[in-house]
Amino acid sequence: MTNRELMERAKKLMPGGVSSPVRAFKAVGGEPIVVREAKGCRLWDVEGKEYIDFLMSWGPLILGHAHPYVVSEVERQLSRGMSYGLTCYEEIRLAELVVSSVPSVEMVRFVSSGTEATMSAIRLARGYTGRKFVVKFEGCYHGHYDGLLVSAGSGVATLGIPGTPGVPEEIAGLTLVLPYNDTDAVLSTFERYGEDIACVIVEPVAGNMGVVLPSEGFLEVLREVTRKYGAVLIFDEVITNFRLSVGGAQEYYAIDPDITCMGKILGGGMPLGAYGGKKEIMSHVAPEGKVYQAGTLSGNPVSVVCGRATLEELLRLKPYQLLEERTRRLAEGISTVLKEKGIPHTINRIGSMFTVFFTEVPVTDYASSRRSNTELFGRFFRNLLHHGVLIPPSQFEAWFLSTAHRDEDIEEALERIQTAVRSL
Numbered sequence: 001m002t003n004r005e006l007m008e009r010a011k012k013l014m015p016g017g018v019s020s021p022v023r024a025f026k027a028v029g030g031e032p033i034v035v036r037e038a039k040g041c042r043l044w045d046v047e048g049k050e051y052i053d054f055l056m057s058w059g060p061l062i063l064g065h066a067h068p069y070v071v072s073e074v075e076r077q078l079s080r081g082m083s084y085g086l087t088c089y090e091e092i093r094l095a096e097l098v099v100s101s102v103p104s105v106e107m108v109r110f111v112s113s114g115t116e117a118t119m120s121a122i123r124l125a126r127g128y129t130g131r132k133f134v135v136k137f138e139g140c141y142h143g144h145y146d147g148l149l150v151s152a153g154s155g156v157a158t159l160g161i162p163g164t165p166g167v168p169e170e171i172a173g174l175t176l177v178l179p180y181n182d183t184d185a186v187l188s189t190f191e192r193y194g195e196d197i198a199c200v201i202v203e204p205v206a207g208n209m210g211v212v213l214p215s216e217g218f219l220e221v222l223r224e225v226t227r228k229y230g231a232v233l234i235f236d237e238v239i240t241n242f243r244l245s246v247g248g249a250q251e252y253y254a255i256d257p258d259i260t261c262m263g264k265i266l267g268g269g270m271p272l273g274a275y276g277g278k279k280e281i282m283s284h285v286a287p288e289g290k291v292y293q294a295g296t297l298s299g300n301p302v303s304v305v306c307g308r309a310t311l312e313e314l315l316r317l318k319p320y321q322l323l324e325e326r327t328r329r330l331a332e333g334i335s336t337v338l339k340e341k342g343i344p345h346t347i348n349r350i351g352s353m354f355t356v357f358f359t360e361v362p363v364t365d366y367a368s369s370r371r372s373n374t375e376l377f378g379r380f381f382r383n384l385l386h387h388g389v390l391i392p393p394s395q396f397e398a399w400f401l402s403t404a405h406r407d408e409d410i411e412e413a414l415e416r417i418q419t420a421v422r423s424l
């Protein structure tokens with residue numbers, strides 16, 4: 001069976017042949033691949049073609065695919081039951097790890113995805129403050145919750161979907177959208193609407209307009225102004241949790257948010273999300289408080305074991321320095337290859353995540369990231385895929401490294417990328 005045959009079958013059964021829009025390769029063109037299996041930093045499609053993987057399931061797999069310890073812990077759990085609908089021992093173990101690792105989190109509620117985490121965090125912020133406005137930043141993506149799809153990044157940016165039919169104006173109107181890194185806009189918005197703002201939600205390092213770092217003082221201003229006006233500061237760390245450091249971006253930048261949204265690495269590849277924060281705020285969540293939020297499969301035992309095993313391994317390995325060095329070497333190597341070919345580009349990188357933008361201008365917000373040459377990105381993506389390198393099928397996403405990407409894999413990837421770029 002070929003990728004094409006299977007995608008044709010898939011398209012008759014599922015919209016676009018996918019379970020999530022970004023998987024359809026729409027913005028980059030070419031044939032989407034259908035995955036057969038993956039191990040470590042490598043992935044194989046149904047035709048048996050091998051890829052060095054820098055998509056890494058969009059972030060969760062910081063230990064690589066099918067890490068032996070994680071797999072053995074998950075297998076052990078599988079035979080003990082896949083869902084109980086009651087609190088289980090493994091949930092408590094993961095909660096303890098999260099609370100001891102993430103500086104601002106004193107209590108945590110597990111959910112099943114990043115979207116559920118941000119949606120629930122917004123509800124909690126509104127319930128806690130009794131206010132309705134939400135401040136978000138252009139090009140940040142916080143999952144597909146109605147009020148957060150406004151001016152969103154990721155697939156919404158990639159597919160150029162303006163707003164989203166199905167989100168009523170009345171709901172979109174409660175979201176105030178500001179440019180990322182624009183502290184003046186933040187301050188003037190608070191001067192005008194401050195008493196009605198429930199929360200600011202931000203990716204402390206943006207990953208969904210491509211990687212964009214917070215400029216100096218940006219996160220500090222968010223912390224100060226929300227505190228001054230009694231609004232809740234929500235860090236969406238769905239990408240950055242356990243990626244920039246064990247304590248995430250809040251530890252990296254030493255900022256103390258009120259609520260943190262988690263996902264991806266938290267579940268180590270299984271469906272799991274969480275939101276957590278100060279006891280003062282989390283005690284408003286039902287049944288302790290009145291803000292309702294629930295889930296049949298929330299805190300699923302298999303997911304929490306997968307997450308627990310992943311975090312244990314991260315705490316044991318402390319791989320952040322090594323990941324940083326390897327990622328730097330890869331990013332610098334790509335830059336050299338592109339320079340040889342005379343292709344203007346900007347690479348934004350932090351730790352083990354980065355984006356190659358096809359523009360010379362510094363990328364500091366959504367407007368500058370949109371100046372990238374997406375047609376060239378499409379060709380770059382397709383050539384890389386052809387030569388066995390899998391990266392996110394969008395200019396507006398992050399590449400991820402894992403501990404399974406060894407030095408020799410980085411060398412091999414750079415050789416493949418060089419060949420791919422030469423034939424651009």
Ligand SMILES: Cc1ncc(COP(=O)(O)O)c(C=O)c1O
Binds near residue numbers: 113115118
């Ligand atoms: C920063 C951020 N928040 C939230 C989400 C939503 O998470 P999920 O796709 O698990 O619903 C994502 C990714 O999709 C994300 O990158």
Ligand SMILES: NCC(=O)CCC(=O)O
Binds near residue numbers: 141
């Ligand atoms: N950075 C954006 C995502 O991770 C989204 C993945 C998806 O929607 O399938």
